[in-house]
Amino acid sequence: xxxxxxxxxxxxxxxxxxxxxxxxxxxxxxxxxxxxxxxxxxxxxxxxxxxxxxxxxxxxxxxxxxxxxxxxxxxxxxxxxxxxxxxxxxxxxxxxxxxxxxxxxxxxxxxxxxxxxxxxxxxxxxxxxxxxxxxxxxxxxxxxxxxxxxxxxxxxxxxxxxxxxxxxxxxxxxxxxxxxxxxxxxxxxxxxxxxxxxxxxxxxxxxxxxxxxxxxxxxxxxxxxxxxxxxxxxxxxxxxxxxxxxxxxxxxxxxxxxxxxxxxxxxxxxxxxxxxxxxxxxxxxxxxxxxxxxxxxxxxxxxxxxxxxxxxxxxxxxxxxxxxxxx
Numbered sequence: 001x002x003x004x005x006x007x008x009x010x011x012x013x014x015x016x017x018x019x020x021x022x023x024x025x026x027x028x029x030x031x032x033x034x035x036x037x038x039x040x041x042x043x044x045x046x047x048x049x050x051x052x053x054x055x056x057x058x059x060x061x062x063x064x065x066x067x068x069x070x071x072x073x074x075x076x077x078x079x080x081x082x083x084x085x086x087x088x089x090x091x092x093x094x095x096x097x098x099x100x101x102x103x104x105x106x107x108x109x110x111x112x113x114x115x116x117x118x119x120x121x122x123x124x125x126x127x128x129x130x131x132x133x134x135x136x137x138x139x140x141x142x143x144x145x146x147x148x149x150x151x152x153x154x155x156x157x158x159x160x161x162x163x164x165x166x167x168x169x170x171x172x173x174x175x176x177x178x179x180x181x182x183x184x185x186x187x188x189x190x191x192x193x194x195x196x197x198x199x200x201x202x203x204x205x206x207x208x209x210x211x212x213x214x215x216x217x218x219x220x221x222x223x224x225x226x227x228x229x230x231x232x233x234x235x236x237x238x239x240x241x242x243x244x245x246x247x248x249x250x251x252x253x254x255x256x257x258x259x260x261x262x263x264x265x266x267x268x269x270x271x272x273x274x275x276x277x278x279x280x281x282x283x284x285x286x287x288x289x290x291x292x293x294x295x296x297x298x299x300x301x302x303x304x305x306x307x308x309x310x311x312x313x314x315x316x317x318x319x320x321x322x323x324x325x326x327x
Contacts, residue, residue, distance in 0.1 A: 002109055005082055007031045009309060010103055010113040012089045012254075013120030015043020017283030017298035019072035021117050024306045026079020028321055030313075033082040033111055035089050035103070036120075042069035043120075051148045052167050057295055068295075084109060092116070092257045094277060101278050106253075115309040118254065118266060118274070118281040119302065130159060130243040133214050140220030141241045151176050151240050157223050158182070159211055160244035166190035168242055169203045178202070180236055182209040182225055214241060262287055272305035278312055280305040 008030035011018045018034055019041060025032045040046055042065070045054075050066035057063060063071075087105035094101055103111045127143035145151065145168050156176045158165050161183035167190075169181050181198070186207040188195050199205060208229050215222040220241055226233045260267045260275040265287025272280045282301035284293045291297075310317045 004110045004112050005033050005084070006112045007033045007082060008114050008313060009033075009306070010035065010101070010111050010116050011081075012036075012103070012116060012118045013043060013283070013285070014038070014041040014083070014085070015119060015283060015298075016045060016068065016072060016295050017302045018043070018117070018119035019069070019076055020299045021119060021282060021302035021306055022081040023072070023076040023079065024303050025117075025309075026076060026081065027324060028306060028310050030306075030310065031082075032079070033084060033113070035084040035087050035105060035111065037086065037088040039086050041073055041083065041085065042066070045069055046146075047144050048164060049167060050146060051171050054295070084111070088253065089120075090253045092276075092279075098277065114313040115278045115280065117302070117305050117309060118259075118279065118285060119283040119298070120254070120285050127243070128245040130211060130241070130245065133211070133241070133243065136214050136216060136220050136241070139218060140216065140239060141214065141243065143243050143245075145242060148172060148175050151242075153177050154240045155236075155238040156180070156240045156242060157211075157225075157236055157238045158242045158244055160242075160246070161185065161188040161190065162244060162246060163190045163194065164246075165242070165244035166194045166198050168244065169198045170194060170201065173201050173203070176240075178204075180204045180206065180238070182206045182211070184208065184210050184228060211241075265291075271308040272301055273308060273312075278309075280309050 009025045009032045011021050011034045014034040014036035022032045022034055045065040046069050052065050053062045055062050087107055087109055089103050090106045091104040101113055101116050133141055148171055152175050154176055155178045158169050158181045169179050172179050181203055208227055209225050210228050212224040212226045222235050222237050224235050266281045266285050268274055268281050268286045272282055274281050282305045283298035307319055311319055
């Protein structure tokens, strides 16, 4: 078991809000650690849509998800945050003197800190599996597309009718040799404009179709699909299957910490403080009247949380440290 990590602020969740909090806490002179169950920083963005263009982040007319994550990591880098990736925050206890919080990961790593900032987005999330397809995971079957070029020149089958399915179909245009999208209904959850663009592209869209069986030895070679209204079957020769069936989100162990919640949101006040001493929250995981789930909102909440955590750690500290341009 590794030695206890001792920092001023532990950030639970290394998504955009958490990464920005690491920068801002460093700017305020705090030592930080970030803990996340995913293997790489970036949260949902890095796992679900790294190649998707994001249009509502201030200062970026458009930016790919992974590029935004990379820039946030770069922004925090001068302050040397300690990354604990592949660790899920499991237990949280306050020390007897009330001056510290101790968090233990599911792998036994202990982090001792003066305050905690929960920025875990929607909590731990896992993809909804494609039935009877587990044997091909990592061998042509994937639930996320980390980089579009891994599918370059391949015949790709995408299963699903949501934003991720249609975004990947659109972004794979001109990269994959061919793209076929199947959905079990004739209605889609994806944004109407994206659906229109895919329908106008070279992607073959088959509604009322589902996967019957995946064929292959070492890797996927073909997929048998069927029409769920007529039971007509056909076999598609493909080398990759993207199962974009959504994901299950779970606040997991955080439910046991005693955080006040409402509909899977952690309730906070105007300082981003939760009901637990020295525990703050920011980003999509927070809930309060008028809350809007935007990355840009999460950035503002992270700065508010960090500044208020600074005064909780040191009552003599100023709430507002001044503008970064004055430093």
